[in-house]
Amino acid sequence: MKDLVLFMAKSLADHPEKxxxxxxxxxxxxxxxxxxxxxxxxxxxxxxxxxxxxMRTLISFPAAKAGKKVLLDIE
Numbered sequence: 001m002k003d004l005v006l007f008m009a010k011s012l013a014d015h016p017e018k019x020x021x022x023x024x025x026x027x028x029x030x031x032x033x034x035x036x037x038x039x040x041x042x043x044x045x046x047x048x049x050x051x052x053x054x055m056r057t058l059i060s061f062p063a064a065k066a067g068k069k070v071l072l073d074i075e
Contacts, residue, residue: 001059001070005032008055013040029069032059036074044074 002023010016013036020035036044045052056072063070 001030001062002032004059004062005034005055005072008058009034009036009044012043012051013037014043015040028067029071030063032070032072034072034074041074 002021006019006021009019009021013019015037018035018037018040022033022035024031024033034044043051044055046054052072052074056070059070059072
């Protein structure tokens with residue numbers, strides 16, 4: 001799941017070298033914090049949040065299969 005998020009974020013960003021991902025697991029929930037350049041945040045969020053919502057949907061399928069919950073936030 002982490003690799004998938006990194007791949008999608010780096011593909012969309014203008015500065016893929018600045019994309020970082022922190023992962024913390026607490027009580028069956030995987031919390032992913034995506035850090036990227038300030039000018040790339042708009043591309044990752046998309047109009048009305050459509051891109052980030054699609055990314056969250058894509059990572060929720062493998063998480064559900066593994067019996068976990070995943071939260072994706074942008075910093």
